[in-house]
Amino acid sequence: MLWFREGLYQSLKTLTPQEEFSPSPGLTPGRPAPTAMEDAALGAICPTHALQEQERLVEIDYARCIQCHFCHQRTPGMNWEAGYHWAEMKSPGLPAPFRHSLQVRVIDAGDCGACLNEIHQLASPVYSLHRFGISFTPAPRDADVLMVTGPVTVSIKEALEEAFGAVPEPKRVMAIGTCALSGGIFASSFAVAGPVDQVIPVDIEIPGCPPPPLAILDGCRLIMGVRSKYPIKEG
Amino acid sequence: MVGFLIFLVLSIMACVLVFVVPNGWVTHVSSMMGSLAAIALLYSAIASLFFRSWFLNLWRLRGWGQLVMGEPHLSAFFVMVTGLVFLPVSWYSPEYLRRLQHHYNLRYFAVIYHSLTIAIILTFLAQDVVSFLLVWEIMSISSYLAVNFEHLDERHTHEGYIMLGASEAGFLVILGGWLPLIAASHSIDFSAIQAASLHYLAPRLGWVVMLCSFFGFGVKAGLFPSMSWLPRAHPAAPAIFSALLSGVILNLGIYGIIEINGVLWPIHQPSQGLVIIAVGSVTALIGILYATTENHLKRMLAHSSIENMGLIAVALGAAFTFRAAHFPDLAWIAGIAALYQILNHSLYKSLLFLGAGAIDLGAGDLEMDHLGGLGRRMPWTALVMLAGVMAISALPPFNGFISEWLIIQSLLRSVVLKLPIYQVIFALSGVIVALTAGLAATAFIKLYGMVFLGRGRSHASQNAKEVGLGPKGAMGALAVICLILGVTPTYIVRALSPLAAKLGGGGTLRGLVPSFFSPQQLPLALSQAFKPLGAETGRHLLPGPGLVFLYQSPGPSSHVVFASSPSYLAIAMVAFLGLLYLMVKVLKRHRKVVHNEPWQGGVRQLPVDAHYTATGFSNPIVVTFRAILRPSQPAEQEKFLASHFHTAVRRDVRESYVMDRLVFYPASKAVVRISGVLARIHHGKINVYIVYAFVTLLVVVSLSLWVLP
Amino acid sequence: MNYENWLKNILDRHSAIPVTIERDWIRVTVSPNLLPELVGALTHDWIFAGIVPENDPGIQAVRLLYVFYAQHGPWVGIEVSNHDQSVPTVSALLFAADWQEREMEDLFDVHFEGHPQLGDFVLHDDHWPEGTAPMRRHSWEIHPKATEPQDLSMPRIVEAPGSFVMPVGPVYSGTAESIQFHLETVGEEIVFAHIRPFYKYRAVEKILEGQEPSVALLIAERIDGLTAFAHSLALAQALETLADTPVPPRAKLLRVFWAEFERIRSHIHVLAGILESTGLSVPANLMQALEENLLQVSGVSAGHRYLFGLNKLGGLSRDWSHAEIQTIVHQLGTVVQQSQRISDALAFDNSFLDRLESVGVLNRDLAISHGLVGPVARASGVNRDLRAWQEYAAYDQITFGIPVQSEGDGYARFRQLCQEIDQSYGIIQQIPPLLSPETPMASGVRITETGTAFGYVESPSGAIICGVSVNGQGMIERSRVVTPGLVNWHAFPQAVRHFAFQDFPIILATFGLSVADLDR
Structure with missing residues (x-):
């Protein structure tokens, strides 16, 4: 079979800017949003203690939220926001030469497979991260960004440190997923050495369980400093 | 002649002196006398090669003829090569011998060494059949003693005997080549034989002489089919003798082939040259295949010597073919290539063997799977071995590149030969030579990478020690000569030109090395195109011919067939490297350089087990050439615990050398079987023997009655 | 019996x-x-x-x-x-x-x-x-000890001149999960392979202890994100057995529906991996787009792209109208049809077949002795399927055949996956007519008695067996999840023996193994 021809016959699969602008629930599951309400039981509902009530306002610690819908399902008034601009920068992005090219090394530090698969989906025609000049590299020596997923287990900690040491400056570390930010649901495990920022410095955090591919892509573009150029509503 | 006499006196003096001086001085006295003798030898050779060759009539044997000794051009060339090897080997020996002094009497070593050098030189200088055969025998026996010097090891003696046996078998075949020559010329004198060859044209005799001399001397040179003694003898011999064995003694075989087929009884039929080419290419291919897959350092170098001898034979064959086909220019080029290759091989191979000896001294092991990381422990050895490895892999700016390039170029000239079969053989051997060159690079990358780079694979190699001043100087000198021969080849070609002209039956230096870019020799357009590029630079400064190899096809529509300038290439390489260095220096000025451990997949420290081995490196070649190297699949034995748990997977690799497997084992089996049959009729009973005698008498009588009239 | x-x-x-x-x-x-x-x-x-x-x-x-x-x-x-x-x-x-x-x-x-x-x-x-x-x-x-730098320990069993170990991992390849292989070799061929797993051991079974069932389900589905629904189903079924509460028939049927949906998605994921490993980037990308398609369908219909949070003790946390179910079936049908089109074309693609046929062979005896499960076992001729053998959830109401191959090579595993996609789609098509609208979606579950029970599910990659014991307060006391990864990784080294290094990633892809599933 002529696969090249077959590929051409398929219609364009990549998301249009319109689809990215108002993402369907299939592209992003959304997450709980701060809600003005008073419910003493709300704190106990959350299995990862991500809800904090302060002066009649329920705040959400997104580094802990695993989007289990418990608060949403059990408390009808709880707000739920769509969108995917979840990335949070802790340090400035990479310098200008990286605007058109970013090499990414992914480190699985105890991931359940979902975050990793969402990263992997970025390479699919639907998200096509290559159009932004981003590509995955197997060697940390060539990488500019380390994407770390999972709660960092004791056994993988050393490999993570090695990989961080092997990435040349300037480099950025992207912690992807709730597990990487706080340990998530595995935070209490004895085999978990702690969230990523306890092992190596983290520059950008992308919460979510798992964060949808668009959120990760958004984070990459933040690091590259090109997000404002793209017609997307700021999160 | 003076130089030769000084050499003789010094060498004999050395043999005597070592018994006089105290124990601690033996090696130094021997070394000093050896180096002086080598210098005398070089003086003698250069005088004969460039000024006047000498001949000395010794006494006359009644009924046989005149015994002659002399140093014509060919002998002088080989003597020069020998001197170039002797000199550094002499410097090298004292430190190397120190480790043997507790087990062996080094006085005998000195005697063997010096008598071996005398025998080798006399073999080159003998100018009549009888004295040649005589000194040849002396040389065979003393080289056996040399290889078997560490005789306390039973294996060494065994390998020494195999070498001696091969040498003697070769001697008998050589005899078969000499006898027709003596019969045809009624003389044992080389000059008389040469004179007879001019008007004696019997093709059948020519074939007998050529086949006997080529295959007979081929045994000594390590050519197909009798090269299996060589990889056995080398590991047994001390490094010094290994260097001599590869750098000098193999040349004796080549010398014999050239002497008979090129000088005394020149080949008249192109097909005889083709036989030499074919045998040479097969030798080269087998040699390099084994060199690539062998993991014992010295054995690997021995296989590589076989390969180089094959290349020399290919070049010689090409020279003889072109000469017989009346293309003296091309014969001259091929002859230059052959002589250059002989010179180069002697130099870089003795460098590599001395380096192997240094590794043996420093790390105490020669198995590549156990070595590694010696570059940091033995930096000088690593540097000179890098030069040797580059030279033997035919990489510019070292000497191996030029001779291999000339060989391939002369093979490509086969288009001028009319018969398609000639062209096919030339083209095939060209392909084989190219493949050989590629595999040689692989083999020596393996050698260098496995021995000097990475981490030490054994305790010994992790604690290796650098060798002392003598070996350092010896190896350094050889490396420098290799570099010089690679950078100034046009001068060397000029020096070799008269000899090559004698071999090729014509040809001039101008055919390959034009004097710079003179318009008389080159098309005007070409010469003018090159001038602005600076091709004339140094014309008035540099003596001698130009710095460019350039061959033009003869005839009216003359065009450049091939051209190259290793000298300019070397200058450009130096310039580019210097520029690169400066650029890096400038660019790095304001940058921080971070040194980091290599990335190992997230593992902090990998054990030595995870190091690529020499076996692993050459495994793809073993797989590809399985039919030649290892036709039987390695048997795998698995061990289990409780029928499921693997506890061991064992693979025994049994290898037999391809020539042993195909020729010598079946032959020796056949001999044993025939002797078994013969032994059955030898009962020792007198009456049976009487019957035999009676039957024989009957047969003879009836034959004489019926057949003879 | x-x-x-x-x-x-x-x-x-x-x-x-x-x-x-x-x-x-x-x-x-x-x-x-x-x-x-x-x-x-x-x-x-x-x-x-x-x-x-x-x-x-x-x-x-x-x-x-x-x-x-x-x-x-x-x-x-x-x-x-x-x-x-x-x-x-x-x-x-x-x-x-x-x-x-x-x-x-x-x-x-x-x-x-x-x-x-x-x-x-x-x-x-x-x-x-x-x-x-x-x-x-x-x-x-429990505290890990401080580590001092030392050489990685490597088991050696190959005794051959010049043999060495090729370490791969734990961090290797593009988005591969962390695991380490020690490949013993003499150069070209893998003479023996050792696996060093558990780099990502998160001690799921330990943190399940003392959890209340609803949270335990959240943890179970994060054992392996790609087969999350099967994992939570196994735990939910074990807990439901302990509570002795029947699950409503509609929930049972819809659990089968989503389990099969997940199977199709997971199999397409594995197929995409196989295609990627063989270097056929056009079909690999098309397959991956199909996987993304299904992820979006589940995002829209189940509220989570990986079906997290869908299972609930006693049933499912959502309900769907008949039209919604029909839409999902229709979307699924399109995807299955397209994936079939690709795999049909691959059956005639020599460069693809050459890399899979007779590569990574695992014969029936080895499959049985290692107790293999899932598509890998069925590709080696071992007909083992919990859906038919133990008929949990609503599988007793559904008729389906079990495809089995006999060769046990990479291509057999590829065909097995393709046929199972068809089979799963067949099961899904049977479900909408069986659904009765009125029954509730979940029953209230309270565990009051102590005891041990087993939940078993044929996940996309094989049998998940979940043994749980609870205490009197309804909290989990001990748990054990035997995952398909734990069983199938065990046999993987046998399949790569005597194959060349370049076959290794292909064989790995045809096994469709998840490291998270093994490491837990």
Whole structure:
């Protein structure tokens, strides 16, 4: 079979800017949003203690939220926001030469497979991260960004440190997923050495369980400093 | 002649002196006398090669003829090569011998060494059949003693005997080549034989002489089919003798082939040259295949010597073919290539063997799977071995590149030969030579990478020690000569030109090395195109011919067939490297350089087990050439615990050398079987023997009655 | 059935063995020295499910249950009281128990007499001292030791001149999960392969302890994100058995619906991986786009792209109208049709077939001795499928055949996946007519009694067996999840032996193994 021809016959699969602008629930599951309400039981509902009530306002610690819908399902008034601009920068992005090219090394530090698969989906025609000049590299020596997923287990900690040491400056570390930010649901495990920022410095955090591919892509573009150029509503 | 006499006196003096001086001085006295003798030898050779060759009539044997000794051009060339090897080997020996002094009497070593050098030189200088055969025998026996010097090891003696046996078998075949020559010329004198060859044209005799001399001397040179003694003898011999064995003694075989087929009884039929080419290419291919897959350092170098001898034979064959086909220019080029290759091989191979000896001294092991990381422990050895490895892999700016390039170029000239079969053989051997060159690079990358780079694979190699001043100087000198021969080849070609002209039956230096870019020799357009590029630079400064190899096809529509300038290439390489260095220096000025451990997949420290081995490196070649190297699949034995748990997977690799497997084992089996049959009729009973005698008498009588009239 | 004969045999010979009937399984209590004999008698007709730990109520210690099940038969747990922490190994009789025993040794410090390779498995020795036994302690008592730099330990069993180890991982390749391979070789071919797993061991079974069931489901689905629904279903079914609460028929059917949906998505994921490993980027990208398609469908319909949070104790957390169900079936149909189009074309693609055919062969004997599960086992000719053999959820209302291949090579595994996609779509098509609208989507579940129960699910990659015991407050006391990864990774080194290095990633892809599933 002529696969090249077959590929051409398929219609364009990549998301249009319109689809990215108002993402369907299939592209992003959304997450709980701060809600003005008073419910003493709300704190106990959350299995990862991500809800904090302060002066009649329920705040959400997104580094802990695993989007289990418990608060949403059990408390009808709880707000739920769509969108995917979840990335949070802790340090400035990479310098200008990286605007058109970013090499990414992914480190699985105890991931359940979902975050990793969402990263992997970025390479699919639907998200096509290559159009932004981003590509995955197997060697940390060539990488500019380390994407770390999972709660960092004791056994993988050393490999993570090695990989961080092997990435040349300037480099950025992207912690992807709730597990990487706080340990998530595995935070209490004895085999978990702690969230990523306890092992190596983290520059950008992308919460979510798992964060949808668009959120990760958004984070990459933040690091590259090109997000404002793209017609997307700021999160 | 003076130089030769000084050499003789010094060498004999050395043999005597070592018994006089105290124990601690033996090696130094021997070394000093050896180096002086080598210098005398070089003086003698250069005088004969460039000024006047000498001949000395010794006494006359009644009924046989005149015994002659002399140093014509060919002998002088080989003597020069020998001197170039002797000199550094002499410097090298004292430190190397120190480790043997507790087990062996080094006085005998000195005697063997010096008598071996005398025998080798006399073999080159003998100018009549009888004295040649005589000194040849002396040389065979003393080289056996040399290889078997560490005789306390039973294996060494065994390998020494195999070498001696091969040498003697070769001697008998050589005899078969000499006898027709003596019969045809009624003389044992080389000059008389040469004179007879001019008007004696019997093709059948020519074939007998050529086949006997080529295959007979081929045994000594390590050519197909009798090269299996060589990889056995080398590991047994001390490094010094290994260097001599590869750098000098193999040349004796080549010398014999050239002497008979090129000088005394020149080949008249192109097909005889083709036989030499074919045998040479097969030798080269087998040699390099084994060199690539062998993991014992010295054995690997021995296989590589076989390969180089094959290349020399290919070049010689090409020279003889072109000469017989009346293309003296091309014969001259091929002859230059052959002589250059002989010179180069002697130099870089003795460098590599001395380096192997240094590794043996420093790390105490020669198995590549156990070595590694010696570059940091033995930096000088690593540097000179890098030069040797580059030279033997035919990489510019070292000497191996030029001779291999000339060989391939002369093979490509086969288009001028009319018969398609000639062209096919030339083209095939060209392909084989190219493949050989590629595999040689692989083999020596393996050698260098496995021995000097990475981490030490054994305790010994992790604690290796650098060798002392003598070996350092010896190896350094050889490396420098290799570099010089690679950078100034046009001068060397000029020096070799008269000899090559004698071999090729014509040809001039101008055919390959034009004097710079003179318009008389080159098309005007070409010469003018090159001038602005600076091709004339140094014309008035540099003596001698130009710095460019350039061959033009003869005839009216003359065009450049091939051209190259290793000298300019070397200058450009130096310039580019210097520029690169400066650029890096400038660019790095304001940058921080971070040194980091290599990335190992997230593992902090990998054990030595995870190091690529020499076996692993050459495994793809073993797989590809399985039919030649290892036709039987390695048997795998698995061990289990409780029928499921693997506890061991064992693979025994049994290898037999391809020539042993195909020729010598079946032959020796056949001999044993025939002797078994013969032994059955030898009962020792007198009456049976009487019957035999009676039957024989009957047969003879009836034959004489019926057949003879 | 033969299990009756077996029980009778046992009781005839050893009259003192107590046999109790638990909720849905038979408990046979033996002393350690009788264990090999009993296990040996079971190996031929019964399937080994795993070793499940259980708290011994009498003396606050752990005892082991060797769990077996039969085709359409009951479940048997052979209880071994190992108060002296020593039990004879059964791995020699039942090689499938090898890794399970190694795991138990590391986690519970149970010594399996006669096992040749104990230690340094789940807990890497350079971080955890031998005898840590984390499952016997409180989690605040467990601390990794400080590591000093030392050489990575590598097992060597190949004895050949010049052999060496090619280490791969733990961090390797693009988005590969962390695991390490030690490939012993002499250069070109893999002579023997060792796996060093558990780089991402998160101790799921430990953190499940003391959890209430609803949170436990959240943890279970994060064992392996790509087969999350199957994992939470296995745990939910075990807990529902313990609560003795029937699940409403509509929820049962829809659980089958989503389980099969997940199977199709997971299989397409594996197919995309195979295509990627063979370097056919156009079909690989098309396949991956199909996977993304299904992820979006589940995002829209189930509220989560990986079906997290969908299972709920007693049913499902959502409900769908008939039209919604029809839409999902329709979208699924399009995807299945397109994936079939690609795989049909691949059957005629020589460059693809050359890399899969006769590559990574795992014959039927090896598949049986390793106790393989899932598509990998069925591709090697072992017809083993919990959906048909144990008919959990609503599989008893559905008719389906089980595709089986015989060659056991990479191409057989590829074909198996393609045929299972068809089979799953066939099952899904049967479900909408069976749904009755009025029944509730979930029943309230309260666990009040102590006990142990098993939940079993044929996940996309094979059987998940979940053994759970609860205490009186309805909290989980001990749990054990035997995942398909734990079983199938065990056999993977056998499939790569004698193949060249370039075949390794392809063979790995055809197994469709998840490291998270193994490491837990």
